[in-house]
Amino acid sequence: MVFRKYPGDLLLLGLLLLPVIVVAPGIPWTEQGWLYSLAELAGVFALSAFLLAGMLSARVPGTDPWFGGLVRVWVVHRWLGVSAFMLVMVHVLLLALAMLPVSLGASVTTLFPPLSHWQVWAGWAAFVAMLIFIAPTLGFFGTLHYQNWKRLHLLSAPALVLALVHTLMLSTTVWVWWLLSVLALAAIAWRKLLSPRLARKLYLVEGIDRLARGVVELRLRPKGKGIRWQAGQFVYLTPMDASLAAGYREEHPYTIASGSGDDELRIGIKAVGDATQALMDINPGAEVRVEGPYGIFFEETGGKQAAPVGPEPQRKQLWLAGGIGITPFVSGARDRMENRDRQRPAASLFYLANRPERAYYLDELARIAEACEGFDVHTHYMNEHGVITRDYLAGHCPDYAEREIYMCGPPGMISHLQTLLRHEGVPAHRIHTEAFDFL
Ligand SMILES: Cc1cc2nc3c(=O)[nH]c(=O)nc-3n(C[C@H](O)[C@H](O)[C@H](O)COP(=O)(O)OP(=O)(O)OC[C@H]3O[C@@H](n4cnc5c(N)ncnc54)[C@H](O)[C@@H]3O)c2cc1C
Structure with missing residues (x-):
C-alpha cells in the first residue's frame, strides 16, 4: 500500500x-x-x-x-x-x-x-x-x-x-x-x-441479472431512505433471508457497481465461497441490510479530494480490471454515462479476462464507451494473449505510463502489473489498487 x-x-x-x-x-x-x-x-x-x-x-x-x-x-x-x-x-x-x-x-x-x-x-x-x-x-x-x-x-x-x-x-x-x-x-x-441497528439500511432485492456462470448482479432498492455513494465505493451487505443456504445475517463487503446518481444499488457478485454461492439463488423480494458506503478508490468523496496528496484531477486515467475486480470500474463507467456533461479526465479501461465469456460486463461497457467521449475499453484475454505485457498496453494506450493508474483484480494480476508499471518508471503514488481480500 x-x-x-x-x-x-x-x-x-x-x-x-x-x-x-x-x-x-x-x-x-x-x-x-x-x-x-x-x-x-x-x-x-x-x-x-x-x-x-x-x-x-x-x-x-x-x-x-x-x-x-x-x-x-x-x-x-x-x-x-x-x-x-x-x-x-x-x-x-x-x-x-x-x-x-x-x-x-x-x-x-x-x-x-x-x-x-x-x-x-x-x-x-x-x-x-x-x-x-x-x-x-x-x-x-x-x-x-x-x-x-x-x-x-x-x-x-x-x-x-x-x-x-x-x-x-x-x-x-x-x-x-x-x-x-x-x-x-x-x-x-x-x-x-x-x-447493526443504527447504521444498516434496509433494502429489497428487486432483480437478479445472471451475468455468467457463478456471477450475478443484484439490483437493490431501499425500503425507506437509502445511502448516497461515489463511484468505486463499497458497502457491507447482510442478507436477511433465512432460506439462503449460507450467509444468513452474515455481512460481506461488495463494491457498488451503480453510478452515483442511480436510484438502484447494483452489486456484481462472484461465487467464491459459501456466502457468495448462496447469493446466486437469492429470491427477488428478499430483504438485505446495507451499511456504508466506505472506501475512496477513486479518491474523491462528496466531490472533495479526501487526500491532500491524492491523484492529479486532470491527469488521464488508466483502469486495469481483472475478473470480478471490474465492479468499481463498472461503477465509474456508469457514472460517466449518467453525467455525460461533467468534465472528467479521459480514461482507458483494460478488461482482463481468461476468455471472452468471462468478460461479463463488456457489452454494456462498450456501449458506454461509444456514448461517452474520452472513455475507451480494451480487452485482454489471457488464453489468447498470455500474460499482459508493456507492449500490449502501449499498443492500445501509448501514454499509459503517464497516466493516473487504478487497478482491481486477483492478487496475481495486481502484483504482475505493479511490477511492470514500477519497472516502466510509474511512481508508486500514481498507482491506486483495491484489494478484495484485505483480511
Ligand atoms: C473492499 C472489497 C470489495 C469487494 N467487492 C466485491 C465485489 O464487488 N464483488 C464480489 O463478488 N466480491 C467482492 N469482494 C469480495 C467479497 O467480499 C468476498 O468474495 C466474500 O466476502 C467471500 O465470502 P464467502 O463466504 O463466499 O467466501 P469465503 O470462503 O468465506 O471467503 C473467501 C475470502 O473472502 C474474504 N472475506 C470473506 N468474508 C469477508 C468479510 N466479511 N470481510 C472481508 N473479507 C471477507 C476473505 O479473504 C476470505 O478468505 C470485495 C471485498 C472487499 C474487501
Whole structure:
C-alpha cells in the first residue's frame, strides 16, 4: 500500500503518543534502572497501540476517507494489533532481563509473583487471550475460515479489558488510560451493538441479472431512505433471508457497481465461497441490510479530494480490471454515462479476462464507451494473449505510463502489473489498487 498522508493520520499519531507523553516523565529512570524503565515504556506503547486498534474497529460510515479509506484503516488496525502483541513480548522480556542482575529468582518472581498479585496475572491473562486471537492473523497454526476467524477475534475485547485492569492497577497516572479506554470501548460497542441497528439500511432485492456462470448482479432498492455513494465505493451487505443456504445475517463487503446518481444499488457478485454461492439463488423480494458506503478508490468523496496528496484531477486515467475486480470500474463507467456533461479526465479501461465469456460486463461497457467521449475499453484475454505485457498496453494506450493508474483484480494480476508499471518508471503514488481480500 502506497504511503500517503491523510488528515486523520495526525489524530492517530497523537492518540498513539499521548500515553507515552503523559506517562514517560513519571518513570523513575535512574531509580529502577533503564532496562526496567524501558520495559514500562514498551508496556505503555503496547497498550496505546492496542487501544488505538480497538478505536479503529468502529467503522462509522463517512469517517473512513479521513484515514485513507476503510481498507487502509484495516491495514493500520492490523499493524497496530500486531505491534501491540510484539511490544507485550518486549515488555515481558525486558522485565525479566532487568531483574537478572539481582538474581534469577527475582527475575522469575517479577514475572510470576504469588497469586495475590492478581494485577500481574491479569496482564498474563490479557497476553494469552491476545495470543489466541492473533495467532490465525499471523498464520500460526494454519488459517481459519473467515467467519471463525471473526468469532475468535471477539476475544480482543476481554483481552483489552484485562490489559487495562493490569495497567490501571499498576500505574500512577490513570486519566489518560481512562480517556483512551472509553474511546476504544465506545468504538467496539458501536460496532458490535449499535451499528447493526443504527447504521444498516434496509433494502429489497428487486432483480437478479445472471451475468455468467457463478456471477450475478443484484439490483437493490431501499425500503425507506437509502445511502448516497461515489463511484468505486463499497458497502457491507447482510442478507436477511433465512432460506439462503449460507450467509444468513452474515455481512460481506461488495463494491457498488451503480453510478452515483442511480436510484438502484447494483452489486456484481462472484461465487467464491459459501456466502457468495448462496447469493446466486437469492429470491427477488428478499430483504438485505446495507451499511456504508466506505472506501475512496477513486479518491474523491462528496466531490472533495479526501487526500491532500491524492491523484492529479486532470491527469488521464488508466483502469486495469481483472475478473470480478471490474465492479468499481463498472461503477465509474456508469457514472460517466449518467453525467455525460461533467468534465472528467479521459480514461482507458483494460478488461482482463481468461476468455471472452468471462468478460461479463463488456457489452454494456462498450456501449458506454461509444456514448461517452474520452472513455475507451480494451480487452485482454489471457488464453489468447498470455500474460499482459508493456507492449500490449502501449499498443492500445501509448501514454499509459503517464497516466493516473487504478487497478482491481486477483492478487496475481495486481502484483504482475505493479511490477511492470514500477519497472516502466510509474511512481508508486500514481498507482491506486483495491484489494478484495484485505483480511
Ligand atoms: C473492499 C472489497 C470489495 C469487494 N467487492 C466485491 C465485489 O464487488 N464483488 C464480489 O463478488 N466480491 C467482492 N469482494 C469480495 C467479497 O467480499 C468476498 O468474495 C466474500 O466476502 C467471500 O465470502 P464467502 O463466504 O463466499 O467466501 P469465503 O470462503 O468465506 O471467503 C473467501 C475470502 O473472502 C474474504 N472475506 C470473506 N468474508 C469477508 C468479510 N466479511 N470481510 C472481508 N473479507 C471477507 C476473505 O479473504 C476470505 O478468505 C470485495 C471485498 C472487499 C474487501
